């Protein structure tokens with residue numbers, strides 16, 4: 001295998017891109033490198049990934065990493081992506097309530113990602129669009145806001161762009177989420193919102209500015225809590241877990257991101273190594289044990305400064321489902337999924 005093919009495959013296992021997409025992205029970037037940087041990259045590419053722990057001598061020059069798998073650098077972009085990772089976890093619970101949902105088959109929200117320097121593209125499982133948008137879009141009730149404060153959407157015929165109304169350069173594209181999917185997601189959301197009986201969808205109330213509740217929450221708490229750089233970095237590599245039955249993530253304090261999936265498939269050691277890959281892993285990651293990555297070089301901007309240790313990512317295991325526990329669950333009415341299905345079918349008749 002040539003060293004270029006090896007690079008493409010190392011990127012693909014993290015992003016879930018097709019071979020061609022990853023190869024094109026890498027070729028465009030690598031061919032623009034100065035000769036000295038290219039020689040540097042070839043040398044790094046030959047270092048076996050199995051070497052543990054990765055010492056500082058294996059730290060790539062930051063410019064080279066951005067060529068191979070760019071990470072978000074702007075604070076608002078990082079926060080937006082950390083918020084999306086959290087929403088993807090919540091969306092899993094919706095998918096387990098889908099009439100065809102099973103605990104015994106893999107459920108993914110994000111199938112693949114295309115990481116770009118100034119934005120991110122997410123290729124979603126079509127069934128996950130409605131739940132993810134439900135969890136992402138800000139909803140105000142009793143002065144609180146669920147979802148990501150300031151998030152708004154621009155609708156195109158075949159894609160949707162999510163952006164922050166107060167920092168419009170922070171954005172995420174959802175290719176393939178066109179008008180039909182958007183309308184079905186709105187039908188899904190309206191059923192859920194009606195069940196709450198109170199509150200308002202802030203993108204309708206304040207389409208071109210922050211709503212008062214959003215301003216208050218942003219001033220008091222900020223947009224997202226936790227080690228946001230690690231969360232953003234993990235989102236950009238989330239396809240690493242696409243074979244898992246499901247994935248849950250949550251933060252503990254301002255330094256710890258927890259990632260959990262049932263059993264040991266994919267293997268924890270494999271996931272840890274890929275996330276600490278000196279070329280494609282999350283920058284600054286260092287393996288100290290088989291299940292915890294340390295990030296001495298990737299501190300998040302929290303307000304406690306010296307009180308807080310370096311960021312960490314812990315890989316955790318939950319128990320495997322015994323049989324298909326959703327059978328009795330599925331018998332209950334799922335009006336939001338029924339509204340979603342009817343909206344999709346209705347659109348189908350119009351075309």
Ligand SMILES: [Zn+2]
Pocket residue numbers: 254255302303304305307308
């Ligand atoms: Zn802190």
